Amino acid sequence: MSTLEDTGALAREPGRTSFLTEGGTTVRSWLLSTDHKRIAFLYAAGITFFFFLGGAAATLIRAELVTPAGDLLTADEYNRLFTLHGVIMVWFFLVPSIPTTLGNFLLPLMIGAREVAFPRLNLFSWYLYMGGGLLTLLSLLLGGVDTGWTFYTPFSTLYSNSYVLLAAAGVFVVGFSSIATGINFLATIHLLRAKGMTWMRMPLFAWAMYTVSLVMVLATPVLAISLLLIFAERAFGLPIFDPRSGGDPLLFQHLFWFYSHPAVYIMVLPAFGVVSEIIACEARRRVFGYEFMVYAMVAIAVIGFMVWGHHMFVSGQSPFASLVFSFLSFVVAVPSAIKVFNWTGTLYRGQIRFSAPMLYALGFVGLFTLGGLTGLFLASIPIDVQVTDTYFVVAHFHYIMVGGSVSAFFGGLHFWWPKITGRMYSETLAKFAAVSMFFGFNFTFFPQFILGYMGMPRRYHEYPPEFQAWHVMSSTGAVVLAFAYLWPLFYLGWSLVKGERADDNPHDATGLEWQTSSPPPKDNFAEPPIVTGTPYRYHAEGFAPHEVRPIHAPQDPQ
Amino acid sequence: MTEVTLQEPWATAERQRVAVQFGMWLFLATETLFFGGLFLTYAVARFSHPAGFVAAAREAEAMFGTINTVVLLTSSLTMAIAERAVREALVPLARAMFAATLMLGVAFLVVKGFEYRSDIVKHLVPGPEFTLSQTGASQFWAFYWTATGVHACHMLIGLGVVTRMLLIPAADLPGRSTTAEGSALYWHLVDLIWVILYALIYLVGR
Amino acid sequence: MTREQRAQVIGQPLRVFAGLLALLLVTFGYAYLPGGPLKTEVALAVAAAKALLIATFFMQLRQAVWLVRLAALGGLVWACFLYIITFSDYLTR
Structure with a gap:
C-alpha cells in the first residue's frame, strides 16, 4: 500500500501542516485514525487492490476468449474466474469506489463540516470492508466459487461444489460496511451542513452522496437477508427456495434484484455527482437546470427500486409483472436522460478546457448515453427475450459500470488529486491515459454488442469459430484498456513523491473544498465557513449563454 | 441533570442526541427491510401453499411463544425505565434496570432453548427425519428456524449492548444518556420484531 | 426521586406495558376462540398495535423530531415497495 509510505515524503515539506502529518505519520496513526480524509486513503488502498485483482481475472477471461476452443482454461476454471471477477468488481470495487474514497474525503469539505457524523463508525466500516474482502479472498484461495456473482438458487444452495458460503459471508459483511457509510453520510448531510448551506445550495456531488x-x-439489508437465506438453505438444509418442497427459486431472484438493481444506481449516482462538478468547472458554466439535476437524482434513487424485475423477463415471472417492470424501466430512463441533456446544456457555449478530468467526464457522458440507450433495448420485453444472457447484456452493463462509473472515478480522482494530495500530476500523461481509456473501452466492449446481437451467450469459455474476429477485437481492446488503468499508477505515484506543489484552488473552481489549503488541515477549515449563495457561480447569473466571459469564480466566504 | 459527554464532531448535546436517534433509526430502517425480506418468504410460502403451511404452524408450541412474549415485553419495560433513569441521573435505578433487562434477555434465550429441544424431539427440523408431509409444511418450518434463529442472534447482540451499558462506571453513566438511548432503541426493536413473529408463528391455525 | 421523575421514569413505561399485556391477552384469547373469523388479520392487527405502542412510547417517536420519524417511516415505505411489487408477480401468475 504505497499511500501509507508516501505520506512521509509529503510530510517532509517544512512549514505546512495538513491532515497528512497532524496526528502522526506512523502506520498505526493511519490505521486507527477517525479522520474522514485518512479513512478515504485507507479505502483507496483497499479498492485499488481489489480493482487490480478483479482486473487480473478479466485479463484471464479475455485471454481465454481469443480462441474459439477452451485451451487456456477448463470450463470450471472459467466459471470460477468470471464469478470472482463479478463478485470482486461489484462489491469490493464499484459499490464502494466513489463514495468511500472521494465521498469520504470531500463530502464534509463540500458542506463545510469538520468531520462526518460518526467518525468511529466510519473507521469501523473500513475494517468491515477489509474483513469482508479477506473472507471472499479466502474463498478464492481455497478454490473459488462457480455460481456467478448472482448466487442464483437452486444451483448455489443445492448443487454447487464450491466455496459459496465463504464468498457469501464476505459479501454479507461488506454489505454492513456499505450501510455504515450510508448512515454516516445521511446524518452528516442532514445535521452538519455549514451555516447558509441550504439544500439547494449543495454541490451536486453532495446531492449524489445523499441519494x-x-x-x-434501503437496499443493502435485502441483499443481507437473501444471502442469509442461501446460508440457511445450504448450510442447514432448510428448504426455503427448494422447489421439491414447495419453495420458489424466483423468490430468491426477487430478493436479490431488489438490492442488485438499485446497486447499479449505487455505482452510477456518485458518478453523476463527479461529472457534474467537473463539467461545470471545466466549461466555466453554471450547471444548466441545477434543480432538475437534483430532482433527477432523487427520482432515479426512488424509481430505481421499482424496476428490478427487468432482470427476470425470461425467468417465468408473470407476464403482467414483466409489463409493469418494463414500463417502470422506461420511466427511470427519463430522469437519466434529463441529466444527459443538462450536462450538454451546461457545455453549450461554455469556455471549455479539455483538461484530463474533463476528458474523462466527456467520455463518461458519451459512454453513459450509449449504455443507457441500450438499456432501453433491454427494458423492452421482445428485444430482451432475444438478447437475454448474451454479450449484448454484458456490453450494456459494462458501458454503465465501467465506461460510466470507472471513467467518472478516474475523472474525479484527477480533478481532486491536487486537493487530496497537495501535488500536481502531469497533465499530458493524464490526458493520454484518459484518451486511451475511452478508446480502449469502446474497442473492448462495442464488439460485444455485435456479438450478443449475433447470439453469443455469456458465461461460456468456448464459442463457434464465426465469432472469433469480434472476440479478438475485444481482447485487443482490453490490452489498451489495461494500459489505461495501469498508466495512472505510474504518473500519479510519481506525483505523490515529486509532483509540483498544488495551489489551494488550481482549477479556479467554486465550492468550499477549494477554499481550504491543499491538502486540507485535520479540522478541514481554519474557521467554520458561511455560505452566502448558490453553487457554481462561474459567471454572473441571468446572462445569456453568448454573454458568458471567463471570469474569476467568486469564492465563498467573500 | 448532568452534562452529556460530547463526542466528535458535535457542538451541543441536543444536536448529538438528534444525531444518535437519527443514525440509530436509519439502522433500524435497515432492520425493517432485513426482516421485511424474511417475512416476504413467509408471505409467499403461505400464499402458495395455504393449507399445508397453516397445518404445520399448528405444531408450533404456543405456550413457549407466549411466555417468551411476556418475558420480552417486560424486558422492554425495564429497558425503557433504565434509559429514562440514565437521563434523570438516577444511577442505581438505571443499573438495576439494565441488570434486569440482561436477566430477562437470558431468560428468553433459555426458554427458546427448551422450545428448540422440544421441536427437535418432535422431528420438526426439515430434512430426512421431518414428520410432516403436506406441501408447505417444510416451508413453514424452514421459516421458523431461520426467523427465530436470526432473532436469537439479534438477542445475543442486544445482550452485548446491555452488558456494555453495565460496564460504564457509575460516575460516568449520567453523561452517557445518548448511548443509553441508542442501546434502548436497539433493544426495543428486537422486542418489536418478536411481537410480529409471535403473530406469524404461534397464533396461526389455533 | 421527585414525584415528576417517578411519573416520567416509571409511571409512563408502566402504563404502556399494561397496554401491551392487555393486547397480548386479547390476541392470545382471540386465536383460541373457536370459529372466530379473520384470525390472521386480527393477530396481525394486534401485532401492529403493539408495535405502534412500542415505537411511539418506548422508542419515543412521539417526542422525536420530524427527521427521526422520517427515518423510521422510510424502512416501512420501502418494505411496502418490496411487497407490492413482488406480489404483482405472484398474484398474476
Missing part, C-alpha cells in the same frame, strides 16, 4: 446513501441504506 446514493439512501439507496445503500
Whole structure:
C-alpha cells in the first residue's frame, strides 16, 4: 500500500501542516485514525487492490476468449474466474469506489463540516470492508466459487461444489460496511451542513452522496437477508427456495434484484455527482437546470427500486409483472436522460478546457448515453427475450459500470488529486491515459454488442469459430484498456513523491473544498465557513449563454 | 441533570442526541427491510401453499411463544425505565434496570432453548427425519428456524449492548444518556420484531 | 426521586406495558376462540398495535423530531415497495 509510505515524503515539506502529518505519520496513526480524509486513503488502498485483482481475472477471461476452443482454461476454471471477477468488481470495487474514497474525503469539505457524523463508525466500516474482502479472498484461495456473482438458487444452495458460503459471508459483511457509510453520510448531510448551506445550495456531488446513501441504506439489508437465506438453505438444509418442497427459486431472484438493481444506481449516482462538478468547472458554466439535476437524482434513487424485475423477463415471472417492470424501466430512463441533456446544456457555449478530468467526464457522458440507450433495448420485453444472457447484456452493463462509473472515478480522482494530495500530476500523461481509456473501452466492449446481437451467450469459455474476429477485437481492446488503468499508477505515484506543489484552488473552481489549503488541515477549515449563495457561480447569473466571459469564480466566504 | 459527554464532531448535546436517534433509526430502517425480506418468504410460502403451511404452524408450541412474549415485553419495560433513569441521573435505578433487562434477555434465550429441544424431539427440523408431509409444511418450518434463529442472534447482540451499558462506571453513566438511548432503541426493536413473529408463528391455525 | 421523575421514569413505561399485556391477552384469547373469523388479520392487527405502542412510547417517536420519524417511516415505505411489487408477480401468475 504505497499511500501509507508516501505520506512521509509529503510530510517532509517544512512549514505546512495538513491532515497528512497532524496526528502522526506512523502506520498505526493511519490505521486507527477517525479522520474522514485518512479513512478515504485507507479505502483507496483497499479498492485499488481489489480493482487490480478483479482486473487480473478479466485479463484471464479475455485471454481465454481469443480462441474459439477452451485451451487456456477448463470450463470450471472459467466459471470460477468470471464469478470472482463479478463478485470482486461489484462489491469490493464499484459499490464502494466513489463514495468511500472521494465521498469520504470531500463530502464534509463540500458542506463545510469538520468531520462526518460518526467518525468511529466510519473507521469501523473500513475494517468491515477489509474483513469482508479477506473472507471472499479466502474463498478464492481455497478454490473459488462457480455460481456467478448472482448466487442464483437452486444451483448455489443445492448443487454447487464450491466455496459459496465463504464468498457469501464476505459479501454479507461488506454489505454492513456499505450501510455504515450510508448512515454516516445521511446524518452528516442532514445535521452538519455549514451555516447558509441550504439544500439547494449543495454541490451536486453532495446531492449524489445523499441519494446514493439512501439507496445503500434501503437496499443493502435485502441483499443481507437473501444471502442469509442461501446460508440457511445450504448450510442447514432448510428448504426455503427448494422447489421439491414447495419453495420458489424466483423468490430468491426477487430478493436479490431488489438490492442488485438499485446497486447499479449505487455505482452510477456518485458518478453523476463527479461529472457534474467537473463539467461545470471545466466549461466555466453554471450547471444548466441545477434543480432538475437534483430532482433527477432523487427520482432515479426512488424509481430505481421499482424496476428490478427487468432482470427476470425470461425467468417465468408473470407476464403482467414483466409489463409493469418494463414500463417502470422506461420511466427511470427519463430522469437519466434529463441529466444527459443538462450536462450538454451546461457545455453549450461554455469556455471549455479539455483538461484530463474533463476528458474523462466527456467520455463518461458519451459512454453513459450509449449504455443507457441500450438499456432501453433491454427494458423492452421482445428485444430482451432475444438478447437475454448474451454479450449484448454484458456490453450494456459494462458501458454503465465501467465506461460510466470507472471513467467518472478516474475523472474525479484527477480533478481532486491536487486537493487530496497537495501535488500536481502531469497533465499530458493524464490526458493520454484518459484518451486511451475511452478508446480502449469502446474497442473492448462495442464488439460485444455485435456479438450478443449475433447470439453469443455469456458465461461460456468456448464459442463457434464465426465469432472469433469480434472476440479478438475485444481482447485487443482490453490490452489498451489495461494500459489505461495501469498508466495512472505510474504518473500519479510519481506525483505523490515529486509532483509540483498544488495551489489551494488550481482549477479556479467554486465550492468550499477549494477554499481550504491543499491538502486540507485535520479540522478541514481554519474557521467554520458561511455560505452566502448558490453553487457554481462561474459567471454572473441571468446572462445569456453568448454573454458568458471567463471570469474569476467568486469564492465563498467573500 | 448532568452534562452529556460530547463526542466528535458535535457542538451541543441536543444536536448529538438528534444525531444518535437519527443514525440509530436509519439502522433500524435497515432492520425493517432485513426482516421485511424474511417475512416476504413467509408471505409467499403461505400464499402458495395455504393449507399445508397453516397445518404445520399448528405444531408450533404456543405456550413457549407466549411466555417468551411476556418475558420480552417486560424486558422492554425495564429497558425503557433504565434509559429514562440514565437521563434523570438516577444511577442505581438505571443499573438495576439494565441488570434486569440482561436477566430477562437470558431468560428468553433459555426458554427458546427448551422450545428448540422440544421441536427437535418432535422431528420438526426439515430434512430426512421431518414428520410432516403436506406441501408447505417444510416451508413453514424452514421459516421458523431461520426467523427465530436470526432473532436469537439479534438477542445475543442486544445482550452485548446491555452488558456494555453495565460496564460504564457509575460516575460516568449520567453523561452517557445518548448511548443509553441508542442501546434502548436497539433493544426495543428486537422486542418489536418478536411481537410480529409471535403473530406469524404461534397464533396461526389455533 | 421527585414525584415528576417517578411519573416520567416509571409511571409512563408502566402504563404502556399494561397496554401491551392487555393486547397480548386479547390476541392470545382471540386465536383460541373457536370459529372466530379473520384470525390472521386480527393477530396481525394486534401485532401492529403493539408495535405502534412500542415505537411511539418506548422508542419515543412521539417526542422525536420530524427527521427521526422520517427515518423510521422510510424502512416501512420501502418494505411496502418490496411487497407490492413482488406480489404483482405472484398474484398474476
